[in-house]
Amino acid sequence: MPRHRSLVLAHCWVAFAVFAVAAVLGVWQMWVRSPLHAPFADPENYFRSVTAHGASMAYVLTTFFVMGFGYYVAETALNRPLPGPRWAWGGFILGIVGTLLAVITVASGRATVLFTFYPPLTASPMFYIGLVLVVVGSWIWCALMIVAMAQWKRANPLAPVPLAMFATVANAIMWLWTTVGVAVELLVQVIPAAFGWTDTVDVGLSRTLFSWTLHAIVYFWLFPAYIALYTMAPAAAGGRLYSDTMGRFSFVLFLLYSLPVGMHHLFMDPEHSTGFKFIQMFLTALVTVPTLLTVFTIAASFEIAGRLRGGTGLFGWLRTLPWERPMVLATGLAFVMLWFGGGGGLVNMSYGMNAMVHNTSWVTAHFHLIFGGTVVLMYFAIAYEIWPHLTGIAADSIGRRRQRTQLWLWAIGMMVMTLPWHWLGLNGQWRRVAHFDYDDPAIAWWGPWVDVSLVGGLILLVSALLFVANLARLHGRSVTAATPGPAIYAVALHPPSRVPASLNGFALWNGLVLLLMLIAYAWPIGQFLATPSPAAIVHRVDRAG
């Protein structure tokens, strides 16, 4: 059992409490957009709500969960006490203060700028300062993860770092680097404008800086899910991780490839040249490599487990897998959503096809499916897996059934919500619009499909509340206390080997990618510095509102 249980629990509970509230807002938003009449439905409230929902899901749920899970991994995978627990609590408090500042500002209507806060829209400074505090809190986490690994390395100079910690540190390094973009944007452009020290802002530059962060942040959210797939799912399935090296390889590739591709969020922006957009598209396509490696490795690991349990034939091993275990079930459901969401992603990353779906509900549907679907579903499974180790209470058979029900509801709800949403997007339904006039014959047929996606949203809400109830149940005394199972990390069939000669080629290749990456970002930013785009007048939400 980890020594700093309350640290992990505090982070996870903040994440999940905020998640539950944000889920309620999400359903209300679906309702407002539908032909049915929702209470409190005016555009001002709508954008308050979307800002709160988006920022809570994208920044608060994720950052607190990643941190809490990282502390858990550092203690359990390395099997030694966490360095600097006081610092960890300090980071937690910074995060809480930052979240409160941002929440109060949004709730009071002085920050209806959505979670992307693209200038020239400008909120009250407190909103940005709140976000900065959350990020600074997470930097403390990054430092602690690196120190924990370095200490372990000193104590075990010859052994490879356990895969779960290797990946956690890769994520910390990625996060340190990737938050630089948004930090510069906030400190140099946005916060001075919010205080009224400047009246104009170069929106091309600010969007470019934000895009530096905007893609890699997605991998920051994704890493815990992949850590669970590589290190926990094979153990839960009763097998082996097919290849430990493949895991390390994928995490390094994610680290490298996620950084230089954020400009694919700017395909429709006029400030960048077609050539750079092409480079960005090419680099984005590379991200499919670690994704497919992961799908292959996890499928192979599951096949090993299924065959060890007596499965035979080409697909017979699928039937013998222990699907009753939440982690195994979640992996299967996550892969189904990854299939659909990944397909949608291929459309988004193609410069030409992107023009069809730009700023439509397709985009919102895509990231709800991948991020709200695949990633968050794995967060649930991780929580179910680690909770007994944190509370000392294992779920009984009723508890496990409720966990499975919750996972199924989430996957079904997400598909029911996002499939019609994709379709409407393809037909031109705009995202980030509070109200549609369904009396207009041109869009009247959208109405029933929006109603269907609202049903999906309701199923998701039931699932979200059941999730919180399931976890709360494992704190109570009424549940029979069973000792939690043994170690949750999988043993690898092919353990990490000493660096093979072929890795030299790998290093060379990544050196080239790194170079491309620098050019892909440094050049356009340099262009801005040479010829800034026409400055936009700052529109201050807190004063204009």
Ligand code: HEM
């Ligand atoms: C109960 C489940 C959920 C429902 C019903 C829901 C619904 C919605 C709706 C209706 C919007 C506004 C779309 C627009 O105006 O274009 C939205 C935005 C958003 N959602 Fe969700 N959502 C849910 C869960 C999630 C989850 C789990 C995540 C991620 C962890 C998430 C992340 C976001 C983000 C980042 C935005 C902001 C998008 C923007 O600013 O354009 N949502 N959601």
Ligand SMILES: [Cu+2]
């Ligand atoms: Cu991206």
